[in-house]
Every structure is written in C-alpha cells, then in structure tokens.
Amino acid sequence: MARKLDVINIGAPVSQTEPAMPSACETHGCGGADEQIVALPAFGIVTVDGHEITAEQIAEEMPHHPAARGEDAWRAAAQALVVRHLLLREAHNRSLSADSAVVQGKRATEDEALVKALLDNVVGEAVPTEEECARYYQANLHRFRTPTLYEASHILIEPEEGAGQDGWDAAEVQARTIIEAVADDPKAFSEAAREFSGCPSGQQNGSLGQIRRGELVEQVQLHIETTPTGSINREPVRSKHGWHVIRLDRIIDGRELPFEVAKDKIADLLEARSWTISAMQVVQSLAEKADIKGVVLDAPPIEHDQRQGTLAA
Structure with missing residues (x-):
C-alpha cells in the first residue's frame, strides 16, 4: 500500500x-x-x-x-x-x-x-x-453491519405562529383527532398528510423514505422505533416544529457484512x-x-x- x-x-x-x-x-x-x-x-x-x-x-x-x-x-x-x-x-x-x-x-x-x-x-x-485483520473483525462485529432502516411517514401539525401555548394545545388536539380518524388506514393517512401536514413530505403522502438512526431529531426517531410495524402510533410526538403523527410501514434489519x-x-x-x-x-x-x-x-x-x-x- x-x-x-x-x-x-x-x-x-x-x-x-x-x-x-x-x-x-x-x-x-x-x-x-x-x-x-x-x-x-x-x-x-x-x-x-x-x-x-x-x-x-x-x-x-x-x-x-x-x-x-x-x-x-x-x-x-x-x-x-x-x-x-x-x-x-x-x-x-x-x-x-x-x-x-x-x-x-x-x-x-x-x-x-x-x-x-x-x-x-x-x-x-x-x-x-x-x-490480525480477522481478529479485529471478530472483536468488532458490531462495526460491520449495514444500518437498520425504517420506512416511515409522518404528518406535521404546526402550532399557529404567535399563539403561544394555546397554539401548541390546539395543534396537539388536531394531531390526536387525525389519529382517531385515520386509525391504521394507509389511504386515509395519505389523504390526511396531503391535507394537513406542514412538512413538504405531505405532498408525498407524508413519506420520509428509508431512515436510519441519526437522520431525524431524537424525539421523532424514538417514536418511530416504538411504533408497531404497519400501524399509526396512537400518541403524537412533539418536536420544536410541532406535533407529529407517525406511521411505520416497514423495518429492514441490518445485516452482518x-x-x-x-x-x-x-x-x-x-x-x-x-x-x-x-x-x-x-x-x-x-x-x-x-x-x-x-x-x-x-x-x-x-x-x-x-x-x-x-x-x-
């Protein structure tokens, strides 16, 4: 070399x-x-x-x-x-x-x-x-894995600008109302994302694509990982941008190289x-x-x- x-x-x-x-x-x-x-x-x-x-x-x-x-x-x-x-x-x-x-x-x-x-x-x-390389490989197998991927979608409900805590409370109520109305219906989720989401992803039915750990803010990432696959999380999650309604479609497990x-x-x-x-x-x-x-x-x-x-x- x-x-x-x-x-x-x-x-x-x-x-x-x-x-x-x-x-x-x-x-x-x-x-x-x-x-x-x-x-x-x-x-x-x-x-x-x-x-x-x-x-x-x-x-x-x-x-x-x-x-x-x-x-x-x-x-x-x-x-x-x-x-x-x-x-x-x-x-x-x-x-x-x-x-x-x-x-x-x-x-x-x-x-x-x-x-x-x-x-x-x-x-x-x-x-x-x-x-020597083989010994390092065996001692560090966790380093030689492809990352776990999460195929997820979200609907971002932003609080009204300047409305203070009342705006945040109203955004949370709207997020919970969407969760109740959509349940686990993918088509209903997509329609709600296009109509209500304040994120540009709303125009793609709320899709976030394939996500790996570290690509989203921590609160949203953890919420995705605790959502049952193929369903909507029954609790919205708050970030500094608003309240998120989370749907997890698929988990692609990492594999050992x-x-x-x-x-x-x-x-x-x-x-x-x-x-x-x-x-x-x-x-x-x-x-x-x-x-x-x-x-x-x-x-x-x-x-x-x-x-x-x-x-x-």
Missing part, C-alpha cells in the same frame, strides 16, 4: 454537525445548530527554539480548527503550527527533498511534500496480516492506526528536544488516511 499523509491536526476539537432529515423534510422536523463565528484572539508569544510563530500565522490557521471558544481554536492552531515547524525543520536537517505529491487531486505545496517525505522516511509501513467484504477496510484501518502511533512518537521526540514557549503540546494526535492523501496542519 502506498503511504500517504492525510492530516496533522494538533489539539483541535472534533466538530460535530447536527443530523438532518431526508430531503423532503429539510425545512421541518430537524434540528440544526446555528453556525458559530469564532473570534480570532491573540494570546502570548509562541516560539520554538527562538523562532516565533506569529499572531498573524496563528490567526490564519485558526479557521482549520473550529471550536466553541476562541481560546481553544487559538491553542489548537498554535499547536499545529509548532508541530509543522518541528517537522519541516527535521526534514531540512535530513536534507530531504520535496518530491512532487498530489493531495485531493491537487499538487501538494512544498511544505506539505516535505512533511510527507519526512514521515514516509521515518515511519515507514506496517501492513497488517490477514490473521462477511469478513471478505470488510477485510480491506480493516487492513487500511490497522495500518493507519500503526502509522498514527509511530508518527505521534516522531512528533513527541522532536518536541522533547525543542524549547517550546507559549503553548503546550499534549499527546499530539496525528491522523492518517491512505485513501484521501491530504495534508492540513
């Missing part, structure tokens, strides 16, 4: 995005955090053996390290730049050349190519055996893990020999992905 560097990302928190509803319901029934704008603060001076990482460089790096607090983004950016400096300096000390490299379909910069050359030279490869299908991905994972540990050791060794001021490197994580071959520090 060709060794390609993906990410050197020191101290940056993992960003999370809210799950989204299927396309028919992009504007209803789903959560979504407002995008946060992080300020670009300036803290103390950061140096590596007297070489200053400037405030301007850190500010430019910060967008690659999103965080809830500006201080955290600043620290992650400063750490990443310190590590980049250490690796580039070591590459120059070893007289390594910046061979041409392509990352994400684009030619790498000279710095990216030098860092890649250093880590390729120092870390090398650790290709796992089939026996055979080892032969999973083994190549497992091999990539184990090789990447071995590479990551070795690369972290390289960085830690360089950091221990350097006089770093203004920021602390705490067990710097280095992520590696052979399939993409991208570098961002």
Whole structure:
C-alpha cells in the first residue's frame, strides 16, 4: 500500500454537525445548530527554539480548527503550527527533498511534500496480516453491519405562529383527532398528510423514505422505533416544529457484512492506526528536544488516511 499523509491536526476539537432529515423534510422536523463565528484572539508569544510563530500565522490557521471558544481554536492552531515547524525543520536537517505529491487531486505545496517525505522516511509501513485483520473483525462485529432502516411517514401539525401555548394545545388536539380518524388506514393517512401536514413530505403522502438512526431529531426517531410495524402510533410526538403523527410501514434489519467484504477496510484501518502511533512518537521526540514557549503540546494526535492523501496542519 502506498503511504500517504492525510492530516496533522494538533489539539483541535472534533466538530460535530447536527443530523438532518431526508430531503423532503429539510425545512421541518430537524434540528440544526446555528453556525458559530469564532473570534480570532491573540494570546502570548509562541516560539520554538527562538523562532516565533506569529499572531498573524496563528490567526490564519485558526479557521482549520473550529471550536466553541476562541481560546481553544487559538491553542489548537498554535499547536499545529509548532508541530509543522518541528517537522519541516527535521526534514531540512535530513536534507530531504520535496518530491512532487498530489493531495485531493491537487499538487501538494512544498511544505506539505516535505512533511510527507519526512514521515514516509521515518515511519515507514506496517501492513497488517490477514490473521490480525480477522481478529479485529471478530472483536468488532458490531462495526460491520449495514444500518437498520425504517420506512416511515409522518404528518406535521404546526402550532399557529404567535399563539403561544394555546397554539401548541390546539395543534396537539388536531394531531390526536387525525389519529382517531385515520386509525391504521394507509389511504386515509395519505389523504390526511396531503391535507394537513406542514412538512413538504405531505405532498408525498407524508413519506420520509428509508431512515436510519441519526437522520431525524431524537424525539421523532424514538417514536418511530416504538411504533408497531404497519400501524399509526396512537400518541403524537412533539418536536420544536410541532406535533407529529407517525406511521411505520416497514423495518429492514441490518445485516452482518462477511469478513471478505470488510477485510480491506480493516487492513487500511490497522495500518493507519500503526502509522498514527509511530508518527505521534516522531512528533513527541522532536518536541522533547525543542524549547517550546507559549503553548503546550499534549499527546499530539496525528491522523492518517491512505485513501484521501491530504495534508492540513
């Protein structure tokens, strides 16, 4: 396997995005955090053996390290730049050349190519055996399953805007009235969805399509999973968008993937893990020999992905 560097990302928190509803319901029934704008603060001076990482460089790096607090983004950016400096300096000390490299379909910069050359030279490869892959597969069977799918529909009854609690109460009464009138009649449900639903899916008889866990807001997802197959849940469920009448048509159980299908991905994972540990050791060794001021490197994580071959520090 060709060794390609993906990410050197020191101290940056993992960003999370809210799950989204299927396309028919992009504007209803789903959560979504407002995008946060992080300020670009300036803290103390950061140096590596007297070489200053400037405030301007850190500010430019910060967008690659999103965080809830500006201080955290600043620290992650400063750490990443310190590590980049250490690796580039070591590459120059070893007289390594910046061979041409392509990352994400684009030619790498000279710095990216030098860092890649250093880590390729120092870390090398650790290709796992089939026996190691098989052991990982058996110990992690839950990771190698297709997701359970739920074919479901809903009718969204939105409260009247500006009506306060009275509007919510009226929406609940309407949802319960629909449940009583429709019972388990699919045709009646479809007609009610087209007539009353405030979700765009109403024009598709309320269909949400095939849903997997994580694609709907939690309240609605849990309600779907507790609804008997082929019926309407006798209780409506409330989300921030209104009251939902839920129908579950079918459950498609996930199935276990055979080892032969999973083994190549497992091999990539184990090789990447071995590479990551070795690369972290390289960085830690360089950091221990350097006089770093203004920021602390705490067990710097280095992520590696052979399939993409991208570098961002």
